[in-house]
Amino acid sequence: MDAHAVLNLKRIATNIRKGVITAVASAGSGHPGGSLSIADIMAYLFFEKMNIDPKNPKNPDRDRFVMSKGHCSPALYSTLAHRGFFPVEDLSGFRQVSSYLEGHPNMNTVPGVDMSTGSLGQGFSAAVGMAMAGKLDKKDYRVYVMLGDGELEEGEVWEAAMCAAHYKLDNLTAFVDYNGLQIDGKITEVMNPEPIGDKFKAFGWEVISIDAHDFNQIEEAVKHAESFKGKPTVIVARSVKGKGVSYMENQAGWHGSAPKKDQAQQALDELDAFLASLE
Numbered sequence: 001m002d003a004h005a006v007l008n009l010k011r012i013a014t015n016i017r018k019g020v021i022t023a024v025a026s027a028g029s030g031h032p033g034g035s036l037s038i039a040d041i042m043a044y045l046f047f048e049k050m051n052i053d054p055k056n057p058k059n060p061d062r063d064r065f066v067m068s069k070g071h072c073s074p075a076l077y078s079t080l081a082h083r084g085f086f087p088v089e090d091l092s093g094f095r096q097v098s099s100y101l102e103g104h105p106n107m108n109t110v111p112g113v114d115m116s117t118g119s120l121g122q123g124f125s126a127a128v129g130m131a132m133a134g135k136l137d138k139k140d141y142r143v144y145v146m147l148g149d150g151e152l153e154e155g156e157v158w159e160a161a162m163c164a165a166h167y168k169l170d171n172l173t174a175f176v177d178y179n180g181l182q183i184d185g186k187i188t189e190v191m192n193p194e195p196i197g198d199k200f201k202a203f204g205w206e207v208i209s210i211d212a213h214d215f216n217q218i219e220e221a222v223k224h225a226e227s228f229k230g231k232p233t234v235i236v237a238r239s240v241k242g243k244g245v246s247y248m249e250n251q252a253g254w255h256g257s258a259p260k261k262d263q264a265q266q267a268l269d270e271l272d273a274f275l276a277s278l279e
Contacts, residue, residue: 005048006215010278012082013043017244018271019078019091025264027095030103033254034148035075037179037212037239042079044218045144054084057111063141064130066115068123069148069177070104071256076113077101085112120148121156124174128164131172131232142226143172150182152193158203164232165204172232173225174205177212179241181252200234212237244271 016039024030050063067076081088093099100109104118117123127145134141164172176196184190197207206228210217225233242248245267
């Protein structure tokens with residue numbers, strides 16, 4: 001990827017992060033930490049890779065994306081808004097009674113949402129079903145799904161992983177947001193899912209490990225997954241929870257806490273400063 005493309009994606013990812021802060025702070029609730037950690041991957045998928053059209057969000061030939069860790073809807077909503085599926089201004093209505101932007105993604109009300117998610121593990125199963133349908137229908141679309149590392153503690157995840165490998169769903173790419181933290185603390189202390197890559201490999205998956213904040217590594221991994229045949233691919237993306245906001249980074253307390261007004265302003269100021277540094 002050339003330097004200009006990387007610079008553009010950094011701008012987009014930063015604006016996605018600003019949207020996350022705006023949404024969660026406006027609601028006074030939500031999940032900023034794990035939304036901020038996946039912004040770079042979201043920027044690459046929705047602005048560089050996926051075959052999608054905001055003017056035709058239900059195109060049957062589109063690529064699909066499932067936010068299996070549905071509590072990170074702020075990242076999905078902000079990405080969709082900046083991609084043109086609905087107005088960016090609507091992010092300030094997040095989780096409010098008058099808004100269509102519920103706390104978890106709703107495919108019936110939000111343009112661009114391919115699957116309603118919330119209960120952890122279920123989104124992964126739905127993504128497997130979408131990929132299987134694509135194979136049966138002889139379609140060329142690809143399915144991408146975002147999992148949290150804490151979500152791997154759910155047994156349904158491994159049932160879905162076994163199914164995807166059994167049916168050789170090489171049109172499916174899973175991401176694991178590997179930031180090492182969940183609402184109750186370190187994943188290794190709550191219910192250790194490691195070694196993550198080895199587990200997926202044992203279930204029959206192609207495994208790639210990357211830095212979740214390096215656009216070149218993201219692109220190389222996605223292209224490898226696209227070209228690899230006979231197995232689904234999982235991209236284990238080592239990330240920083242709360243990425244881009246100094247006081248949120250690597251702090252489990254920001255998994256599901258909203259910043260106060262002054263904290264939100266500090267976060268937006270930091271993100272604006274980073275945008276300015278890119279000019």
